Amino acid sequence: MSAIAVPATARPTGWRKLIGFNMLTGILLGIGGWFLGYWIGGRFTGVNIAYYSKTAGQNDISIMLGYLLGVVGFLVGLGFANYPLKRMLGHPPSLAEQESEGEGLYKYFTLSTDHKVVAKQYMVGIGLFFFVAGLNAMLIRTELLQPNVHVFGANQYLTLVGMHGSMMMGTMTSGLLGPFATFLVPLMIGSRRMAFSRVSAFTFWLLMAGEVILLTTIFFGGFQTGWTGYQPLGAQGTAGYDAYIGFFALVGLSMTLFGFNLVVTITTMRSPGMTWTRLPIFVWGALTTAWLMVLAAPMLIAALLMAASDRTVQTAFYIPGQGGSAYLFQNLFWVFGHPEVYILALPGMGIVLELIPVFSRKPLWGYRLAVAGMLGIAFLSFFVWQHHLFVSGINADLRPFYMLSTELISLPTGFIFLCAMGTLWRGRIRLTVPMLFCLGWIFNFLWGGISGVFNSDVPSDVTTHGSFFVMAHFHYTIMGGLIFAFFAAIYYWVPKMYGWKLNERLAKIHFWTLFIAFNSTFAPLFALGFMGMPRRVVTYNPAWQGLNIWVSVSAYFIGLSMLVFLFNVVWSLAIKREPAPANPWHAKSIEWELPTPLPVHDFDRIPVFDHDPYPYGEPAPTRAPVIAPAGRTA
Amino acid sequence: MDGTNHFRRVVLLWLLATVIMTPIVIFVFGPGLPPGNGTVEASGQVTDNTVLLATATPVALGVLVYLGYVLWAFRERTPEVVLDGPPIRGNSSVQFWWLIVTTTLVLFLAGYGTIRMLADGSGGGQGPNPLAVPATPAGGKLVVQVVAQQWQFNYRFPGYGGVETNQVELPANTLVQFNVTSLDVIHSFWAYQLGVKADANPGVNNVAYVTTKGPLTFQVRCAELCGVWHGYMFGTGYVVSRARFAAWIAQQRVKFAPATKQLPPYSKTYFPQALRRAG
Numbered sequence: 001m002s003a004i005a006v007p008a009t010a011r012p013t014g015w016r017k018l019i020g021f022n023m024l025t026g027i028l029l030g031i032g033g034w035f036l037g038y039w040i041g042g043r044f045t046g047v048n049i050a051y052y053s054k055t056a057g058q059n060d061i062s063i064m065l066g067y068l069l070g071v072v073g074f075l076v077g078l079g080f081a082n083y084p085l086k087r088m089l090g091h092p093p094s095l096a097e098q099e100s101e102g103e104g105l106y107k108y109f110t111l112s113t114d115h116k117v118v119a120k121q122y123m124v125g126i127g128l129f130f131f132v133a134g135l136n137a138m139l140i141r142t143e144l145l146q147p148n149v150h151v152f153g154a155n156q157y158l159t160l161v162g163m164h165g166s167m168m169m170g171t172m173t174s175g176l177l178g179p180f181a182t183f184l185v186p187l188m189i190g191s192r193r194m195a196f197s198r199v200s201a202f203t204f205w206l207l208m209a210g211e212v213i214l215l216t217t218i219f220f221g222g223f224q225t226g227w228t229g230y231q232p233l234g235a236q237g238t239a240g241y242d243a244y245i246g247f248f249a250l251v252g253l254s255m256t257l258f259g260f261n262l263v264v265t266i267t268t269m270r271s272p273g274m275t276w277t278r279l280p281i282f283v284w285g286a287l288t289t290a291w292l293m294v295l296a297a298p299m300l301i302a303a304l305l306m307a308a309s310d311r312t313v314q315t316a317f318y319i320p321g322q323g324g325s326a327y328l329f330q331n332l333f334w335v336f337g338h339p340e341v342y343i344l345a346l347p348g349m350g351i352v353l354e355l356i357p358v359f360s361r362k363p364l365w366g367y368r369l370a371v372a373g374m375l376g377i378a379f380l381s382f383f384v385w386q387h388h389l390f391v392s393g394i395n396a397d398l399r400p401f402y403m404l405s406t407e408l409i410s411l412p413t414g415f416i417f418l419c420a421m422g423t424l425w426r427g428r429i430r431l432t433v434p435m436l437f438c439l440g441w442i443f444n445f446l447w448g449g450i451s452g453v454f455n456s457d458v459p460s461d462v463t464t465h466g467s468f469f470v471m472a473h474f475h476y477t478i479m480g481g482l483i484f485a486f487f488a489a490i491y492y493w494v495p496k497m498y499g500w501k502l503n504e505r506l507a508k509i510h511f512w513t514l515f516i517a518f519n520s521t522f523a524p525l526f527a528l529g530f531m532g533m534p535r536r537v538v539t540y541n542p543a544w545q546g547l548n549i550w551v552s553v554s555a556y557f558i559g560l561s562m563l564v565f566l567f568n569v570v571w572s573l574a575i576k577r578e579p580a581p582a583n584p585w586h587a588k589s590i591e592w593e594l595p596t597p598l599p600v601h602d603f604d605r606i607p608v609f610d611h612d613p614y615p616y617g618e619p620a621p622t623r624a625p626v627i628a629p630a631g632r633t634a
Numbered sequence: 635m636d637g638t639n640h641f642r643r644v645v646l647l648w649l650l651a652t653v654i655m656t657p658i659v660i661f662v663f664g665p666g667l668p669p670g671n672g673t674v675e676a677s678g679q680v681t682d683n684t685v686l687l688a689t690a691t692p693v694a695l696g697v698l699v700y701l702g703y704v705l706w707a708f709r710e711r712t713p714e715v716v717l718d719g720p721p722i723r724g725n726s727s728v729q730f731w732w733l734i735v736t737t738t739l740v741l742f743l744a745g746y747g748t749i750r751m752l753a754d755g756s757g758g759g760q761g762p763n764p765l766a767v768p769a770t771p772a773g774g775k776l777v778v779q780v781v782a783q784q785w786q787f788n789y790r791f792p793g794y795g796g797v798e799t800n801q802v803e804l805p806a807n808t809l810v811q812f813n814v815t816s817l818d819v820i821h822s823f824w825a826y827q828l829g830v831k832a833d834a835n836p837g838v839n840n841v842a843y844v845t846t847k848g849p850l851t852f853q854v855r856c857a858e859l860c861g862v863w864h865g866y867m868f869g870t871g872y873v874v875s876r877a878r879f880a881a882w883i884a885q886q887r888v889k890f891a892p893a894t895k896q897l898p899p900y901s902k903t904y905f906p907q908a909l910r911r912a913g
Contacts, residue, residue, distance in 0.1 A: 154862045226859045232836065233819040233861055320837035321905035326820055327835065360708075362719040369729055391822065392833040393761035393814075393840030400748040407744045414736045418729070421700055426640070427719040428710045439701070446697050450690045457747040459682040459756035462675075462831045463668045466822055466857030530668045532826040534857045537865035541853075586716045617718035 021079030033073025122178030159222025190271025210250030259293025285350020348485030360427030373415030444480025469529025495580030676829030759832025
């Protein structure tokens with residue numbers, strides 16, 4: 001029996017399942033909440049108050065309140081109010097109210113407190129919006145096939161650019177930790193769950209609500225600011241900017257809570273023997289990222305609250321000439337925004353360093369150096385943000401400091417490279433699909449890092465700032481880094497998470513097409529930036545059309561490569577399902593000692609650790625058979 | 635193992651690659667690096683870019699040669715059998731030297747960039763109180779105010795009766811001081827061939843310097859997303875001989891005389907209209 005008893009209440013069956021606290025109820029209440037908020041906001045308007053967007057016939061207070069009550073309705077419909085209400089009314093706590101093995105697919109559409117279910121919810125939710133944001137990129141590249149406007153209008157184009165950037169940034173902050181840390185951190189540290197199971201579910205559903213809000217921007221004229229949302233352009237923008245505010249504020253809240261949850265889980269819930277020096281390196285990546293989330297994301301929420309009040313109740317935090325400052329938003333945004341890019345990068349580093357030992361059949365080389373690298377990156381990332389503002393005229397005398405701090409970050413990043421490279425040395429390298437993606441990560445991140453040196457150097461940044469060079473740089477680190485780590489993790493851990501393997505032949509096609517198309521897309525963008533093409537333009541110098549066509553066609557190949565992946569998922573899931581063995585990679589970390597599929601409560605006995613997860617080539621340590629989930633394998 | 639000195643092989647391969655590639659980078663790619671040699675500051679940036687690229691070349695080659703070598707030398711030849719490699723958990727002297735080398739490189743780059751930037755400001759926006767002012771050449775100094783608004787740049791010449799033009803010409807062999815500001819949202823004044831980029835912030839006077847050389851045609855583009863027609867915010871400027879500049883500016887003063895009377899007096903910043911803000 002599991003440690004925590006599941007209440008044996010009779011569950012509804014068939015269509016009756018739809019009545020109750022689930023996603024459908026959430027959506028219905030969310031829509032109801034939207035209309036209620038919109039109506040209340042309409043009542044607030046006085047004749048003396050005129051809004052920025054008045055010309056468009058839109059009332060920002062109505063829209064903001066609509067989003068707010070819509071989100072509240074959605075969460076109540078999912079059942080997030082039940083537990084606090086029950087407790088307030090004196091009912092006993094019921095941790096496992098929604099945990100059940102017998103629910104089948106239905107449980108994925110409800111508030112689930114099982115970390116494995118939340119992880120799979122994250123996987124599908126994030127995959128969905130990653131796909132949407134990727135489609136936006138295809139549309140952007142379609143417009144850039146010609147130097148003049150030909151498919152979309154300027155406003156539509158900028159909205160696409162803003163949605164692509166915001167959705168990728170907002171979604172992928174949880175892109176690696178959402179599915180993989182939620183699933184693996186409890187297993188790897190020998191805990192049965194995250195510290196705050198309900199918060200785990202909350203951060204997921206909040207993120208989904210945010211994504212839907214961002215999509216609604218198209219009904220309100222879109223937004224013209226890109227993902228950075230600079231002020232006072234934002235204050236001037238159409239009501240679509242309210243969707244941007246709502247989206248990023250919810251993402252910020254989701255990130256803060258998720259980070260908090262991870263920090264507490266990893267700090268307090270490690271099982272006996274799981275000392276800090278035995279922690280899998282992926283967990284270190286999750287921990288350092290979690291700290292960044294906790295400390296940086298509140299800045300974003302604060303910045304956006306001020307933007308929201310500028311637009312609704314006519315404060316002037318960001319309005320120059322009214323006592324506000326456009327610099328204020330830039331500062332707050334990048335105080336969040338630079339740690340944010342390491343929130344994207346660090347989990348990927350953790351995954352790569354976690355996987356390379358498995359496929360080199362060697363212990364992780366320089367474990368402490370890798371940990372120092374992650375801590376160093378996390379620490380330094382708070383002191384570099386004004387390198388985004390080198391030519392803005394703000395604190396110009398401090399530029400040598402920001403130049404130094406930015407370039408110092410390449411030291412801890414170098415540690416990560418050294419550890420990855422050291423692990424490969426004299427190994428028995430097995431070029432499996434996850435390993436190919438890890439090697440792809442090293443290759444791409446190398447160019448991302450080297451191009452970063454040009455951006456960090458003020459004289460060089462005078463040319464590269466705000467150009468396609470910067471755009472290519474961060475796509476090399478984020479897409480070439482994070483996304484490659486994302487797919488490495490998918491191919492590596494899906495057999496454990498879902499119990500089936502992805503087809504290897506299709507996976508290899510996916511890797512090679514993605515790797516080639518990715519480099520063919522973004523390497524020419526360095527050249528375009530050097531030639532002087534600014535970011536986010538709908539028109540450009542006709543002399544650059546040849547390279548732009550090359551880039552667009554390569555981008556379509558990225559899209560095709562993603563379709564290969566989708567086809568692989570459908571093929572391996574529905575058409576030719578291959579059950580995965582418990583340990584297909586012969587890995588030595590604990591998640592592979594567990595049966596596939598995992599029992600609801602993971603461990604019947606909490607494991608005791610006496611070595612780290614990388615004893616390759618060393619005499620196999622004897623761990624007591626801590627996992628004996630008798631009768632629980634499907 | 636097999637007794638092959640893999641380490642020496644990697645180092646030799648890397649040395650070979652570096653000796654071949656670094657001169658190619660410096661002498662073949664270097665002169666083509668942006669933003670060209672149109673002005674003193676632009677030439678400075680070309681030098682800077684060349685130094686960065688030349689420093690990065692051995693680093694990138696090191697990683698690539700290493701990766702290529704280990705994938706060739708240590709690839710599992712019999713993947714059917716799962717065998718472990720040697721349990722090497724680190725090497726303190728490698729870690730030590732790695733730290734020394736990377737720290738030296740980073741400090742060199744930061745120091746070099748700082749010295750280059752403080753010499754003449756490198757054409758970047760330096761805010762209202764610029765620290766790095768280039769030496770004034772024989773041609774003297776010209777102040778040009780760049781007034782950005784949605785969606786065009788205008789140029790105001792305080793030394794010539796505060797006339798405002800929508801085209802820009804600059805005299806050759808002159809130190810030009812751009813006072814960049816904005817009337818509405820954040821723009822960025824990017825004169826590519828001049829090697830100048832400075833954000834135009836509403837309410838802020840952002841100063842950038844450039845020392846012109848001979849005649850030059852330069853592109854001006856907005857480098858900060860400033861609203862719907864951001865993509866259309868570009869233009870062409872010219873560096874011309876001092877005599878032609880004098881003729882041009884005199885002509886502009888006559889042409890825009892009625893408009894100049896309507897303009898507010900020259901100021902470091904302007905707040906003409908609040909942003910569609912009522913009340």
